[in-house]
Structures are given as structure tokens and as C-alpha cells.
Amino acid sequence: MPKKIIYLDNHATTPVDPRVLKAMLPYFSQKFGNAASRTHDLGREAEKAVESARHEVASLIHADAREIIFTGGATESNNLALKGVAEVCRDKGNHIVTVGTEHKSVLDPCRRLEAQGFSVTYLGVDGEGLLNVEELKKALTPKTILISVMLANNEIGVIQPVAEIGRVAKERGILFHCDAVQALGRISVNVKALGIDFASFSAHKNYGPKGVGALYLRKSEPRPRLLPLLEGGAQEGGFRSGTLNVPGIVGFGKACRISQSEMPTEAKRLSKLRDRLRNGLLAKVNGARVNGSESQRLPHNLNMSFPGVPAGKLISKLKNLAISSGSACLSTSTEPSYVLKALGLPEELRRCSLRFGLGRFTTEKEIDQTTIHISNIYNELNKVGHV
Numbered sequence: 212m213p214k215k216i217i218y219l220d221n222h223a224t225t226p227v228d229p230r231v232l233k234a235m236l237p238y239f240s241q242k243f244g245n246a247a248s249r250t251h252d253l254g255r256e257a258e259k260a261v262e263s264a265r266h267e268v269a270s271l272i273h274a275d276a277r278e279i280i281f282t283g284g285a286t287e288s289n290n291l292a293l294k295g296v297a298e299v300c301r302d303k304g305n306h307i308v309t310v311g312t313e314h315k316s317v318l319d320p321c322r323r324l325e326a327q328g329f330s331v332t333y334l335g336v337d338g339e340g341l342l343n344v345e346e347l348k349k350a351l352t353p354k355t356i357l358i359s360v361m362l363a364n365n366e367i368g369v370i371q372p373v374a375e376i377g378r379v380a381k382e383r384g385i386l387f388h389c390d391a392v393q394a395l396g397r398i399s400v401n402v403k404a405l406g407i408d409f410a411s412f413s414a415h416k417n418y419g420p421k422g423v424g425a426l427y428l429r430k431s432e433p434r435p436r437l438l439p440l441l442e443g444g445a446q447e448g449g450f451r452s453g454t455l456n457v458p459g460i461v462g463f464g465k466a467c468r469i470s471q472s473e474m475p476t477e478a479k480r481l482s483k484l485r486d487r488l489r490n491g492l493l494a495k496v497n498g499a500r501v502n503g504s505e506s507q508r509l510p511h512n513l514n515m516s517f518p519g520v521p522a523g524k525l526i527s528k529l530k531n532l533a534i535s536s537g538s539a540c541l542s543t544s545t546e547p548s549y550v551l552k553a554l555g556l557p558e559e560l561r562r563c564s565l566r567f568g569l570g571r572f573t574t575e576k577e578i579d580q581t582t583i584h585i586s587n588i589y590n591e592l593n594k595v596g597h598v
């Protein structure tokens with residue numbers, strides 16, 4: 212029997228909650244209808260399930276069900292928001308403001324838009340990973356059409372001052388998009404209170420299935436406009452054509468319903484475990500340090516540098532531990548994290564950083580095993596000298 216894996220990579224993806232899987236299963240088999248087939252019961256049954264999931268997702272983010280567009284994941288939601296707004300607002304202006312520590316699925320569409328004649332300001336962050344709202348204000352011009360700032364970072368878990376940014380955007384009549392993927396189900400996300408016009412979400416970062424996400428699109432007046440990326444059957448109000456992924460959407464809805472009732476308790480439990488891991492590692496590893504703000508932070512995230520031992524080396528010895536040095540999307544490259552670079556962390560510390568993402572199924576025993584395992588291997592490697 213292989214040793215049980217301790218999974219601490221919940222920012223990359225989360226396991227599907229068994230309750231979510233159970234809710235999804237009938238929609239692969241006996242309830243297989245197309246949600247757009249209104250001429251028979253199978254279709255209407257699928258449509259009903261989709262609409263019920265739409266309510267669950269909306270309810271978790273304090274939105275109206277009509278404001279939710281289902282997509283194939285948050286990469287698509289981010290592309291839809293950025294490119295869809297840019298195209299429709301071209302006459303008004305060509306300037307977009309975002310942050311250097313955003314996810315690649317925001318940064319790369321911005322690069323594409325730059326190639327098409329848009330101008331993009333990439334704001335920096337301070338040593339804690341937080342952006343300065345005064346700096347953001349200074350970057351705005353009469354040509355600014357969109358601000359895109361994430362709610363919580365996927366590497367260091369820091370929470371940006373999104374409510375303040377929402378107020379600034381509203382005052383200046385600029386649209387505001389927020390990648391809220393990592394925050395969903397972890398902290399309260401109230402799109403109305405945060406003043407968000409568009410928000411991106413992904414099911415698989417919150418114990419739902421991969422390949423399904425949502426874009427929140429504010430419907431109150433003045434209604435923001437958006438052009439679709441995909442055209443065809445005009446599903447999702449024409450904003451996202453394509454046959455709906457009914458089982459995936461049902462799973463997403465169930466995952467949101469579970470978060471609605473369990474989030475407060477889960478957040479407390481995870482932040483306690485996270486602090487236990489942090490304290491244990493700080494005590495056992497000489498020179499270890501935490502990266503990113505500790506006060507403005509997701510409850511289940513920890514990012515630490517262990518000077519002297521490159522993360523790749525450490526990870527390769529941590530056999531039964533599923534962990535990463537940063538974003539999963541970048542783990543194929545040997546480039547150290549651009550997020551940690553933006554915090555001003557020197558290269559030798561960036562190369563020695565680990566990201567811990569705790570989750571619903573993480574136990575205290577696993578945290579204690581992780582602490583011992585990492586500190587033992589670190590001390591062994593550091594003695595040998597692998598710098």
C-alpha cells in the first residue's frame with residue numbers, strides 16, 4: 212500500500228466533496244437532458260437543476276441568480292470579462308489598470324489586449340503583497356475603461372482592499388472586474404458591498420468539479436455591457452454559447468450550498484491549523500520566514516521561505532506530501548514566482564519558497580506530520596549545503 216498522501220495544494224485544486232459528487236452523478240446517467248431542450252421532461256429537469264444551482268452560486272456571493280453566467284472555468288471568466296469589456300468600450304477609452312500579482316489568466320489577456328492597441332498599467336504591491344489605493348487612483352485617466360484586481364491571491368493568500376477599489380471605480384465611472392476565485396467559500400464575498408461589476412469564480416477551487424466556473428455580471432442600472440467570446444446557441448443570455456455542463460453546474464451549486472453553511476466554522480478551524488503549521492515551522496527551521504501580509508490573508512494559506520534549500524530540492528524529498536512552490540500554472544517552469552518578486556523578495560528567497568494550501572479534509576495530525584517532515588528534511592539538506 213502506498214503511503215497516504217498529505218494534500219496541501221488546495222490553491223491549485225481541491226478534491227470534489229463526496230456530497231458534491233453524489234449530487235452530480237444522476238446528471239451523467241438518468242438525468243442526462245440538455246438544459247435547452249424545453250420540449251420534454253428530461254430537458255426541463257436539467258434546466259431546473261441548472262437554475263437551482265444558479266441560485267446557490269448567486270446566494271453565496273450576495274448576487275441575484277440572473278447575474279450569474281456559467282462558464283468553463285475562471286480562466287474563461289477572466290478572459291470574457293477583460294476582452295468582452297475592452298471590445299465593447301473601445302470607443303470610450305483604451306486604458307486598463309491591473310496589478311502585477313494577478314493570476315496569469317488576467318495578465319495574459321491583458322498582454323493580448325496590449326498587442327491590439329490597448330494600454331495596460333500593471334500596479335506594483337508593497338512588501339506585504341498589498342496594492343496602494345492612492346497609487347491606483349493616480350494611474351486612472353479619462354481613457355481608463357476597466358480596473359481588474361483580484362480579491363485574494365493564489366500564491367500568498369493576501370486580500371486586496373477591494374471594497375475601497377470598488378468605491379473608487381464607481382466614483383470615476385470605471386468598470387471593476389475582480390478575480391474572486393481563491394476567496395469563494397473561504398471568506399465572505401459580497402459582490403454588492405464590494406462594488407464589483409464583474410467577478411470570476413471557479414468550482415474546482417471550492418470542492419466542486421473542474422471545468423466549470425461563473426462570471427458574475429451586475430445587472431443593476433447603469434448596466435455594464437460585455438461582448439461574448441463564444442457565439443452560437445445563445446445560452447446564458449447570449450453571453451456564453453454552448454451546451455451547458457449540467458453535471459458540473461449542479462456540482463458547483465452544491466459546493467456553494469455547502470460553503471454557505473460550513474464556511475464560518477471551516478475558516479476558523481483552518482486558520483488555527485495554518486497558524487499551528489506556521490508556528491511549528493518557524494520554531495523548527497532556523498531563518499524561516501512568512502511571505503505576504505499576515506493580517507489581510509485567507510485563513511487556509513501559508514507561504515514561507517526556507518533559506519538555503521531550493522524549493523524544488525525540498526519538494527522532491529517530501530515524498531508523501533502534495534505541495535507546490537507557487538502557482539500550479541507555473542510549476543512546469545523553473546522561473547521563481549513573479550508574485551514573490553513583486554513583493555521585493557530577493558531571488559535566493561524566492562527559490563526557497565513553499566506554498567501551503569490547507570483544505571476541508573486537512574487534519575491536525577497531517578499538519579504535525581508536515582511540520583516534522585519538512586523541518587527534518589530541511590535540516591538534513593541544509594547541513595549538506597545545497598545552495
Ligand SMILES: *Cc1c(COP(=O)(O)O)cnc(C)c1O
Binds near residue numbers: 222223286413
Ligand atoms: C485557479 C485560478 C484561476 C483559473 O481558474 P480555472 O477554473 O482553473 O480556469 C483564475 N484565478 C485564480 C486566482 C485562480 O487561482
